[in-house]
Each structure stands twice: as structure tokens, then as C-alpha cells.
């Protein structure tokens with residue numbers, strides 16, 4: 031006989047990220063281990079509003095830990111911005127007798143959760159986005175995999191870049207956040223890293239390319255976060271200033287796919303497990319966070335505060351190394 035008839039639900043929302051499946055699996059398995067009924071909400075908040083809520087058995091999360099994407103699907107949902115949508119979302123959960131909603135996603139997804147909490151549902155956020163742009167956590171699920179994807183792609187571009195002696199401008203994801211660009215740029219030894227957080231001077235970057243060429247470099251790689259500016263215009267200006275042939279590669283949604291790195295699969299598992307611990311402790315309005323090298327829970331509304339400052343020291347180091 032089940033000791034615990036309590037019901038909890040898990041939902042993924044916003045952009046998918048590798049490692050989300052590991053987190054879903056952890057919530058389902060650890061939830062069932064503690065005798066909860068665990069429900070999956072399909073298609074994010076869209077699905078919640080339409081009542082796409084199904085109980086998940088142990089076997090429903092078999093063979094997913096190594097898969098990218100999210101097996102319970104995701105969506106971006108306009109209706110959740112309205113008071114009616116938020117009230118309806120909470121009602122759907124109450125109709126199923128669900129006490130807790132665990133939301134895996136970014137800060138926009140947390141806002142939906144916070145609104146639902148006002149209607150009497152307990153909520154927990156798990157940070158899942160490749161952008162690493164959630165305040166309150168040093169790391170998000172999917173970021174490490176995305177950085178590795180960029181590094182792998184650039185190693186292929188390098189072959190053709192050096193054969194033709196070209197400068198490649200590689201656009202990576204990160205609407206408002208330069209973290210993917212910074213980490214990947216540092217990992218590959220990029221000549222320049224362009225991010226939305228820090229102003230840059232294309233004339234200066236061109237001079238650096240010319241200096242490198244005089245020292246015998248046969249190609250250059252510039253990593254540009256999508257939020258840093260129009261990559262085509264940047265490539266054209268660099269060509270005009272430096273005289274080098276430039277090429278643009280936009281890595282796009284490739285960065286969101288693929289098997290999670292070991293680090294992301296572990297992060298997903300540990301954060302999912304920690305969310306169930308928080309349920310057992312009766313906590314609500316919290317986010318699971320990688321903070322000071324520990325997995326802890328922190329207030330959800332931290333995510334709505336000012337952005338975590340960009341790591342300008344690491345950025346400076348990358349610049350010094352690419353002198």
C-alpha cells in the first residue's frame with residue numbers, strides 16, 4: 031500500500047536544454063521512491079491550460095537520461111502572462127489534486143510558477159536553459175553541453191578557416207547573456223569574444239587580427255553572442271577594416287540539441303533530486319540553485335532581481351590570452 035498519496039507534477043517550459051530529461055527522470059523516480067504520485071504536464075504551460083496532465087510511471091522515464099530535448103515537450107505560452115491564464119493553470123492542477131508544481135525552465139517560466147503559487151499551489155523552480163542567464167544560480171542545466179557543442183563546431187571551422195586563411199565570425203546563442211560566448215571563446219582561444227554586456231571596438235579588433243596575421247596566424251575565430259549585434263554587419267566592418275576575407279557561421283538551435291554532457295546529466299539528476307527533497311520538507315516558492323559549488327534551494331524571486339554581473343575578469347583574461 032502507498033504510504034503517501036500526495037500528488038506532485040513536473041513541467042518543462044521555454045527553450046529546451048540538454049539535461050532536462052535527467053531532471054525529469056530524477057523528479058519522477060525519486061518522487062515515486064517516496065511514494066508520491068508524479069504527474070507530467072505536457073507541452074509546458076500551454077499543455078497545463080489544456081489539461082494535458084498524465085501520471086508518470088517508473089518506466090515512463092526509462093532510457094531518457096542521455097537524450098537531449100524534453101520528453102514531456104515544451105512551449106512558450108502567451109496566455110500565462112494574463113491573470114485569467116494563471117488562475118486557470120492553478121485550477122487545472124487543483125482539479126487533479128496536485129499539491130506541487132516543479133517547473134524546469136528559465137526566469138520567464140519561474141514567473142508563471144510564482145503566479146500559480148498565489149493561487150495556493152506550491153511551486154519549485156529548476157534552472158534549465160542553455161543561456162546560463164538565471165539570477166540566483168551560478169549554473170543552469172544545458173549550459174555546459176551548449177558550450178561543448180560550440181567548441182566541437184569551431185574545431186571543424188578551424189580546418190577550413192586555416193586552409194583559406196579567413197576570419198570566421200561564429201554567432202552563438204545568448205539573447206541577453208554572453209556566457210556561452212565567453213566560456214566557449216575561452217575554451218577555443220578565440221581572437222575576440224563579443225558579448226552584449228561589454229562594449230567593443232571593431233577597429234581595435236581588426237588591428238588585433240592584422241597583428242596576429244603578421245605573427246604568422248593563418249586564421250582567426252571571433253565568437254559573437256547573438257545579443258551583441260548584427261553578425262553580418264560585424265563581419266562586413268571587420269573585412270573593411272582588416273582587409274581579411276570574413277565568413278559568418280550561425281550555430282543556432284544546434285546548440286540546444288544533442289545528448290547532455292556528463293556534467294549536465296549529473297546536474298539535472300542532482301537538481302531534480304533536490305527538488306523532491308524540498309517537497310518532503312514542505313518548502314515552496316524556491317528555486318534549486320548551484321550556488322557556491324553546492325546544490326541548495328534559494329528564494330524563487332531572486333531570479334526576478336538584477337542580473338548576475340557578467341564575469342568581466344574572465345573576459346579580461348580571454349582578451350589578454352588572445353593579445
Ligand code: F6P
Pocket residue numbers: 045106136159160161203204205256286
Ligand atoms: O533561451 C534560450 C534560447 O536558446 C536563446 O539563446 C535563444 O535566443 C532563444 O532561446 C531562441 O528561442 P526560440 O527557440 O523560441 O527561437
